[in-house]
Structure formats: C-alpha cells, structure tokens
Amino acid sequence: MKSYQIALIPGDGIGVDVTDATVQVLEAAAQKFGFQLNNTEFTWSCEWYLKHGTMMPKDGIETLRAFDAIFLGAVGWPEIVADSVSLHGLLLPIRKAFTQYANIRPHRLLPGVQGPLVADAFDILCIRENTEGEYSGAGGRVHQGTADEVAVETSVFTRTGVERILRYGFEQARARRGHLTSVTKSNAQKYSMVFWDEVTRELAAEYPDVTVSQMHIDAMAAKMVMAPQDLDVIVASNLFGDILTDLGAAIQGGLGFAASANICPDHSGPSMFEPVHGSAPDIAGQDIANPIAAIWSAAMMLDHLGEAEAASAVLSAIEAATAKGIGTHPGKHATAVITAAIIAELEL
Numbered sequence: 001m002k003s004y005q006i007a008l009i010p011g012d013g014i015g016v017d018v019t020d021a022t023v024q025v026l027e028a029a030a031q032k033f034g035f036q037l038n039n040t041e042f043t044w045s046c047e048w049y050l051k052h053g054t055m056m057p058k059d060g061i062e063t064l065r066a067f068d069a070i071f072l073g074a075v076g077w078p079e080i081v082a083d084s085v086s087l088h089g090l091l092l093p094i095r096k097a098f099t100q101y102a103n104i105r106p107h108r109l110l111p112g113v114q115g116p117l118v119a120d121a122f123d124i125l126c127i128r129e130n131t132e133g134e135y136s137g138a139g140g141r142v143h144q145g146t147a148d149e150v151a152v153e154t155s156v157f158t159r160t161g162v163e164r165i166l167r168y169g170f171e172q173a174r175a176r177r178g179h180l181t182s183v184t185k186s187n188a189q190k191y192s193m194v195f196w197d198e199v200t201r202e203l204a205a206e207y208p209d210v211t212v213s214q215m216h217i218d219a220m221a222a223k224m225v226m227a228p229q230d231l232d233v234i235v236a237s238n239l240f241g242d243i244l245t246d247l248g249a250a251i252q253g254g255l256g257f258a259a260s261a262n263i264c265p266d267h268s269g270p271s272m273f274e275p276v277h278g279s280a281p282d283i284a285g286q287d288i289a290n291p292i293a294a295i296w297s298a299a300m301m302l303d304h305l306g307e308a309e310a311a312s313a314v315l316s317a318i319e320a321a322t323a324k325g326i327g328t329h330p331g332k333h334a335t336a337v338i339t340a341a342i343i344a345e346l347e348l
C-alpha cells in the first residue's frame with residue numbers, strides 16, 4: 001500500500017478547526033482509494049511563539065523537508081503576535097525554503113454557491129509568484145522614530161524567478177483552455193514589470209498553441225468583476241497575485257471557498273497546501289468555519305502526491321454537497337455538518 005508522510009500545521013484560530021475537518025476527509029479518501037496517510041502534527045503557531053520566542057524550532061525547515069507534503073490551516077493572531085513576526089517566522093520561510101514558487105489558486109463557483117456577480121460561470125486559475133517580487137523581504141529602516149525616518153522595501157525580480165513562474169503558467173494554460181494572461185504594471189513600473197513583459201514575450205514564442213494577453217493589474221481587477229468568464233490562466237507577481245486572489249475568492253462566493261497550493265514543481269522539497277483564508281481568531285473553536293477551502297486544498301495535495309483519482313473524488317464530493325445546499329452560505333451549516341456531508345458523498 002502506498003503511504004505518504006504528511007506534516008500538519010494547523011496553526012492559529014480556525015486553522016485548527018479546518019485542519020481537523022480536512023484530516024477526516026483525507027482519512028476517508030485514503031480508506032476508499034487504498035493508500036495511507038501518516039500525519040505528524042506540529043503545533044507551531046502564535047501560542048507556540050509565546051512559549052518559545054520563535055514561530056518554529058531552529059531546525060523546523062529541516063524537519064519539514066522529510067515530508068511528502070505539508071498541510072497548513074492558517075497562521076496569525078495579531079492580538080498576541082504581530083503579523084510581520086508570525087508570517088515571516090513560519091509561512092513565508094516555508095514557501096521560500098522549499099522553492100514553492102508557484103502559488104496556485106483556482107477561482108470558480110461551486111454548484112449551489114451564489115457569487116456576487118452577474119456572471120454565473122467562470123473558471124480562473126491564478127498562478128502567483130511565491131518566492132520573490134514585492135515580498136522578497138529585501139529592505140530596511142533607518143532613523144527610526146525621527147522626522148528623517150526612511151523605510152525601503154525592494155522588489156526583487158530575477159530571470160530565474162520570472163521565467164519559471166511564467167513557464168509554469170504556460171504549461172497550465174496548455175493543459176486547460178489555452179489562454180494565458182500575464183498581469184503587470186509595466187506602464188508605471190518601468191524596470192521590473194517591463195522585464196516581466198519581455199520574458200512573457202520570449203516564452204510565448206515557445207508556446208504557439210497558447211494565446212497570450214498582457215494586462216495591467218488595475219485593469220485586471222476590473223476585468224475579474226466585469227467579465228471573469230473570459231479568463232483562463234492568470235500569472236502575476238507575489239503582491240499582485242495576493243491581491244487578485246482575494247478578489248478571486250470574493251467572486252467565487254467568499255474566502256470559505258478559496259483553495260491554494262504552494263507548489264515546488266520539481267519535487268525537490270515538499271509542497272504546502274492551505275486555504276487562502278486567514279485564522280479568524282474571533283470565530284475560532286465555534287464549529288462555524290467553512291472547511292471547504294481547506295478540503296479543496298487537500299484535494300490539490302492528493303493530486304500533487306499522485307493520487308489523482310482520490311483528488312477528483314474529493315472535489316466531486318465537495319461539489320455534490322454544495323449542489324445540495326450544504327455550506328453554500330456563511331453560517332448556514334456547522335463545520336462538522338459540512339465535513340460529514342462531504343464524507344458521506346465521498347463514501348457513496
């Protein structure tokens with residue numbers, strides 16, 4: 001029997017609730033499709049920080065390296081640890097250390113879910129650069145606390161980084177409906193974004209079967225609201241992709257439905273799967289968080305592990321549950337009810 005080593009990092013707030021739910025669904029999928037998931041849980045979180053002064057142990061990254069995949073619930077609890085500390089201490093270093101350069105976020109309406117738009121059908125795959133760009137962490141502050149204070153935060157775009165994320169996008173577009181939209185702001189940012197546009201054009205020559213559009217981020221924000229049905233694969237930088245994927249979540253009915261995968265495409269390290277939503281400490285532990293985003297992310301994990309049949313069965317089970325009205329509106333059903341409904345559909 002195939003077995004996979006999974007590192008579970010439930011994290012903070014509802015991260016714990018949705019991870020619990022996800023583990024139940026994964027267990028049902030493993031039973032049905034005949035593989036084994038060996039879960040090891042790490043309690044690294046803001047509470048862990050209060051006890052240890054760091055978000056994970058010094059050898060945390062090395063510990064994670066041994067796993068086939070990482071599932072993360074959510075990190076952050078700004079009342080007790082500043083986000084700039086918690087996220088730079090856990091989530092962001094994991095993405096960078098394992099070269100999880102492709103952050104993949106699907107945006108489409110699940111059956112029975114009413115989005116805020118007139119468009120009732122769209123299927124967008126947003127591919128966000130995940131290791132550099134505006135979130136490279138390069139920068140500094142001087143003259144702190146004085147009138148002369150200066151803060152700089154430098155965006156870093158490397159040929160390696162830009163080329164590999166665009167290439168990943170072209171491959172995805174080729175496997176889908178053959179259209180790629182590269183998102184920049186090259187009319188205003190004349191170095192990094194002009195460079196990104198150039199690399200897009202270079203690669204386009206290698207993919208004659210993919211039609212390519214280039215759009216500016218502001219125009220894309222409008223497009224995703226006005227005509228999302230015209231979009232297929234979107235490739236964007238770290239910051240732009242971050243913003244567009246919250247917009248994507250909104251048009252698909254809310255963050256409760258937005259799944260994501262941080263992929264290390266060459267499998268040189270583990271990939272990490274997590275819902276787009278945050279830790280929402282105000283509703284934690286109340287059995288009201290929607291676990292669908294997390295469970296969909298776990299389906300992406302199964303796919304990445306090579307369990308394609310189980311992955312599509314989990315996604316179909318989510319769709320069958322929402323088609324019956326389960327979990328389609330915030331607060332409509334308890335976490336446990338949604339989870340049980342998905343498991344029941346999976347076991348049919």
Ligand code: IPM
Pocket residue numbers: 087091242276
């Ligand atoms: C996300 C989140 C994170 C990000 C934050 C919490 C650092 O917003 O996964 O989209 O921007 O990457």
Ligand code: MN
Pocket residue numbers: 242243246
């Ligand atoms: Mn975000």
